[in-house]
Amino acid sequence: MEKHFDWTGVEPKWRQRWQELEVGHADVTSTKPAFVIALPPPNITGALHMGHASTFSIQDTVVRQRRMRGFEVEWCPGTDHAAIATQNVIERQLAEEGTTKEALGREAFQARVDAWYEEYGGRIYEQMRRMGYTCDWSRSRFTLDDQYVRAIRLVFKTLFDEGLVYRGPRIVNWCPRCRSAISDEEIDWQEHTDPLYYLKYPVDGGMDITVATVRPETMLGDSGVAVAPGDTRYSAFLGKSATLPITWRRIPIFADAAVRPEFGTGALKVTPGHDPTDYEIGARHGLPIINVIALDGTMDVPELPQFHGMPVAQARTAVAEALRSLGVLVKEEPYLHEVGHCDRCGTLLEPLVSEQWWVRMKSLAAPGIGAVESGEITFHPARYTDVYLHWMRNIKDWCISRQIWLGHAIPVSTCANGHRFAWVDPPVRCEQCGNTELTNDPDVLDTWFSSGLWPFAIFGWPERTPDLERFYPTDVLATDRGIIFLWVARMIMTGIKFTGRNPFTDVLITSTIQASDGSRMSKSKGNVIDPLDLIDKHGADAVRAWAAAVGTSGQDMRFDEDRISSYQRFANKLWQVTNGFLLAKVGNGSVADLDVHPPKPETLRSEDRWMLAELAAVVRECDAGFAAFRFHDAVERLYDTTWHSFCDWYVEIIKLRLADAADHESRRAAVWTAVTTLDTLLRLLHPFMPFITEECAQLLPNAAPTLQQRSWPEVDALWSSDETAAAHHEIGEAIELVQRIRALGNAQRVPRGARDRIRVVVRAADGKGISRHIVRLIGGLVPAAVVDGRERGSTPVVVVSGRLHAEVVIADTAADASATTRQIGLLEATVVRLETQLANPEFVAGAPARVVDESRRRLQEARDQLEVLRGGQTGERTDVAG
């Protein structure tokens, strides 16, 4: 027998079994209720990371539990072409090879991309299989699939035809490296400290006005100076014109509410071409838009050859220098502000005006707001509801066009007569005039435009496929909070718009796994952890159980490898108790010997019922945990019950009985209880730790080809009967007494071999006596010897637990009353506190009756125990049988 559980052979075996049994495959014709999750498709830009491992493990946990509960489960996997991210990755590769995509050409570049998708798409699925995920691989989707592309085009065309998609020049976030616009949601804001320059512009009539800016180079494109309405410092300037140094252009001075009078000098240079705020101000005042920065991030000012073609950063100092020499740069001071960067390549963004495609969002957002306000869609944790609603209520039009090579082409053509139309199937002639000279739109769609259709497009929409009818809407959407706006909100909007249904009912936002120092894991910091490395080190079960336990607390979590290894040890514990103890020792190596008929209830001992009561509690807590998406509650309770209640207490207790071969009936009750308990625990644990639980379950009676074909445990009437509850209480007291007696032995440093030095007499405080069985049970668990009575001249140390108490005598040791004294001290403090509390009329009058009664009960109990400890023992003497 293996010394420790070795997962390296077990995991591949079960992966293959699940594959063969098509555990993940959903039958569209099944009559079971459906439960559906659309897997958030990972980008094909590399490997699975901890974020995936966390959210995917949770989804697999949910999905496995729902299968056991009798649902027809569809967990549809897929991958996202991630146009801009993939293009960046491949461009970086090309750069390392000393070439560019332009040098390669479109076709060769596309070939590189296809090869990449081929390699990494498969690799990601392989990694997911290693984690043990039971996706429905037969329905894998890719956002570049033909059917998916048709769905995208139909959505676009519908929005276009309804006027919800439009094209127009507006100021956008431009990435000079990607040479593309990006949306507001794709900006990575970073703090910068830059000089704030104060520039003095001459004004008609010999005055001058000073503006503050961190971007002096844009002053070449200024078309106005704005001040706050009612700012008396500048009332004399309104309506006058300033003269722009260098270009010597005359620009108007006016008032606009967007100006913050307290900032800088209170006067704002207005550059509608290169600042979003200024763009809006300019629009309000009819200012001309002057573009001075080109799409490649260099200055575009042919009339000023000294700056033309200069990179913006360089132009900034050059222009500042020119202004200084003109004497109009009057002050510089450091200024901390946030600057937008491309979240894909990190390049500094340039706001500039260009023609883009936009989606009008207001009308699309309204029902998406309603769906969440009404509770039809619920966020977990609930606080993300407000995050979502705030964004939705303030939604702005969405820039969906990208000027990159990869991605879905915008399905719009323009004919030679200028007719522009959207299409689903590539057209050969103009819809309006039949002209065949068509020009296709050169742009591609934002990747999130296609991702936003995921929950219904994966099932064949717009065709009314059986899959769509059966599996849409989905149930749970589990993802990271970073894409609530980018993805979740858009799925809700498009889902409602195009299917009339909410795409899911629950949004589960999982914890973000941070590096162990609390910083964000990122490739650039070099502190990312590869989940597959963790599997190699600790086994997939350990990683999965950790991910589930940690992933839904609603709080960010620092990576803690010790916690993963604790689940690795837990897997070993399960293996030991199932294989090493139950099968090998109890069943003598044969499953048949464990296959006992259910015993008559009256043959169950107290400890059997105690175990069943513990089991009932853990089933209930598990169900509650699943219902509330609080998996850490379920996992921790399962861990505790399995390890401590079952292994440490129940198994140790029944070892004595099992050794007594004479009592067949009792033995059978113990075997049945142990098998039932373990079988139940394995089923409850299976969604979290599928491999080890499968392996163990095979060693027990009732084994199915996979636990996925077993039912989810329910509480049996026997487990929750009054008699069982009473037995649970009885054994609970005995356990506590055992712990107190053991503590004495440990405190006295009595070696185990010298157990007969400790003598124990157990009594019942209420004089009712104790069952022989309980006395024997206690005797078997403490390192103590049988005594017939107190030894002459010795003074016992007394310990109490509920109605039980024990007199403990340790031979050859001076009676150490400190344990008794300590107990007395604690009890006295309790008595004083409770007496004080109960003497307070406001407490008695103000607190609920049950609280007052509980205090009285505890006071009485404490007094009774004190009486025992102080030597006023009463009750019948019962000797320990050992």
Add this chain to the structure above:
RNA sequence: GGGCGCAUAGCUCAGUUGGUACGAGCGCUGCGUUGACAUCGCAGAGGUCAUAGGUUCGAUCCCUAUUGCGCCCACCA
């Protein structure tokens, strides 16, 4: 600038309508190995629940303010 979250044992974290002042894992201390498991067992030490007020018969929990950390949003000149 606005909003949200977090500060609980040396470390990482639980703590579900306010009611014995609170637990787990790891770490630490002591004891224990031919009997499922040393990836183990038994026992133990360790917390004025960030700070200051308030509400309440009673506050880790509710309210206010402060400090520190993190995140999100914002027209961030």
